[in-house]
Amino acid sequence: MNSLMAVTRRELYAYFATPLAYVFLAIFLVMTALFTFYIGNFFERRQADLLPFFAFHPWLYLFLVPALSMRLWAEERKAGTLELLLTLPIRLRDAVLGKFLAAWLFAGLALLLTFPLVITVNWLGSVDNGAIAAAYIGSWLMAGAYLAIGSCLSAVTANQVIAFVLTAVLLFVLVIVGFPMVLTAFKGWAPGLLVDAVANLSFLTHYEAISKGVLDFGDVLYFVLMIAAGLAATAVVIDRKKAG
């Protein structure tokens, strides 16, 4: 197998070699269920869709995703294995992409494991499964964007806790910036272009339509670009640290 696959495989092995994976998956599933059924008022709504489920993802990911991304690079630096990794004949881009892919696939697994919700809602009424599938893809893309940003911040420090906090804060800012309340604050004084620009920076804005099952090209592009930017930034940070 080529080195990218080898890196991804090794990283996934690491997830499952410790309780990390199982604990994370358990917490993820419990929390999504909690939010869907209690806070999301799934039953009270009396609608056969998974909106209550998908609506909370941007917020849930705020603290769940940094838990996955914090260890991507910070732990390696601290343990000294970064030196081993970077002196192997692996291109930096393969190492960065490989680690990201492992985290992203794992996030995908977590999402897949929520399938009982899909079965439930199908059993309860007639459902637009296309919309649900689209929403899953959108959520997964957003998780990827979160992870890419987390990957970059994990490369910046050798301390996983700092990586976690920085990531959570940055992601929070990027989410909150699309919040109607925040945007109104801008609308008062800023030119329309700036307000739009700020709104377009937000995860929330681009996730809005997706959560309802509409895969708008612009929204998908946003997430893809975020992933690319995050990974490119990760590579730059690691490269700079080699020189510095």
Place this chain on the structure above:
Amino acid sequence: MIRIQDLHKAFGHVAAVRGITLEVAPGDVLGFLGPNGAGKSTTMKMITGFLLPDRGAVSVFGHDVAKAPEAAKRLIGYLPEGAPAWGEMTVDAFLHFIADVRGYRGVERSERVARVLRELELDNVRDRVIETLSKGFKRRVGLAQAILHDPKVLVLDEPTDGLDPNQKQQVRNLIQRLSADRIIIISTHILEEVSAVCTRAVIIADGTVVADGTPASLEAQSRYHRAVSATLRGDGIDDALHALPGVREVESDGDRRTLLAADSDEGTRADLLPGLLALANERQWQVSDLVVERGRLDEVFRRLTRERAA
């Protein structure tokens, strides 16, 4: 051939490497010696591509490590300081990952892993999780991954650190077995290791090279090179010894005398043994535990590195 040209590296205000130039050819087992903080590990990290030099270049068999890193890294097997490994992996899984990255598949991959497990006597621990292993075993695992692909270049940062005497000997034997047509660079604090294993010793102090030669040539710089020590019993020993031609100094310790040899005109050391034996025979002294020293590396080391610091 490894060509190291005018390497410089600073971390903030601290200049770790201040101009190191070396060439290492296949067959060389080069030992980097030096005080802590001298720049040995930093130099090794630049050779293996983990750090980029501020100035200067390293090329490994024609591949510039900064410009063609993968080509260079394919030729190098590296054991970093502290023998890091992903602790949550088993020895077997770890070596398989390294084999994957090194481009091996299928049967060849399993065979190579099996071979290094045997070579480093890791068969019994192949399914153990690395972080549960003792320091010595972890280091052996690190060595295993370094030699897995039969590299032309081996860079080993303190390979015997933390090993017990038996394990140290095994590693040294391994290094000697491998040295045939390879370049091996090791860093060590253990001077007797340099004499035992290395064909060439480079002493680094304060970021520069202060000595570069065979262990024998370094020993020859010692005050004790060709010194003769013996336990002597008899009359008039000290006066007679001081009068012996070629004796620069006499050290005493109870009945034991050490005669330090003076430098001769050609730059070599005087041969004191015949003179001493003739004298002892003539005066009927009792002579026992006679030793002719090759020289003390630690004394040379201290002198060269302290000069630098001062």
